Amino acid sequence: QAVYGYIDRIAQTQGVPVIQRWKILEHISKLMKMDEEFDVVLRGGEGKGPEHSSENCDGNARTALGLHILCFTTHRMNNGPVLGHEEEVGRRTTFRLFYPESVFSDPSHNDPNTTAILTAFKPLDLKWLWELLTGGTINTNGFWKKPALNLIYKPYQIRVLDPFIIRTAAYEWLHFPKVFPKDQRPKHPTTGIIAITLAFHICHEVHLAGFKYNFSDLNSPLHYYGNATMSLMNKNAYHNLTAEQLFLKDITEKNFVINLTQD
Secondary structure (H helix, E strand, O other): OHHHHHHHHHHHHOOOOHHHHHHHHHHHHHHHOOOHHHHHHHOOOOOOOOOEOOEEEEOOEOOOOOOOOOOOEEEEEOOOOOOOOHHHHOOOOOEEEEOOOOOOOOHHHOOOOOEEEEOOOOHHHHHHHHHHHHOOOOOOOOOOOOOOOOOOOOHHHEEEOOHHHHHHHHHHHOOOOOOOOOOOOOOOOOHHHHHHHHHHHHEOOEEEEOOOOOOOOOOOEOEOOOOOEHHHHHOOOOOOHHHHHHHHHHHHHOOOOEEOOOO
């Protein structure tokens, strides 16, 4: 119900008539009618589906390991590829968390067995998804970089993450203020921290791989793919990487997770 209300309020701000809002909610309802295994994804762990007993969260850092252990689900983030990197990161992707600016556009990266989960940070993210699903016109204004103009995933593969998961990561794990001073840019968790938060709600055991940044060398690779360097992340004003590294250190030392990342 919280997700429905959130989407409906966004539709109202866009001037969508009542009858059209009902059609939007009806369509979203169809997307949200999942089997018991995935019911938990949207409802922040409150579904009736069975919890997974083991899970890998595969980060995109340069130190990502190949996943060679038996597990039930594997989370990946954004456009971290599997194709061409199987020896480093494994082959399986159960859930892929993304936002409009980070989702794949190349259909060669589509895995029909993957569930793609939209992590909405702003109302435009949900409007973007709606326009793609209904064949509407995408307005690229308001995004920090040009979002994908096509979806490589089928509608049955797509889910919308409950905002509860993002709020938990931001306010409970990273202790962000709910209101930032006017002279500061608002911070939000990285997709990796959000993926870990989701895993905590649906799994008994969580393994991490690739959650590490090398700030000692800003020219070192940021990811195991592409040409981006650590300098890009170091200049990012929308994340608090110090808070995230302290969080990762804390959950590792307390054995809340099994960290597979190489030192």
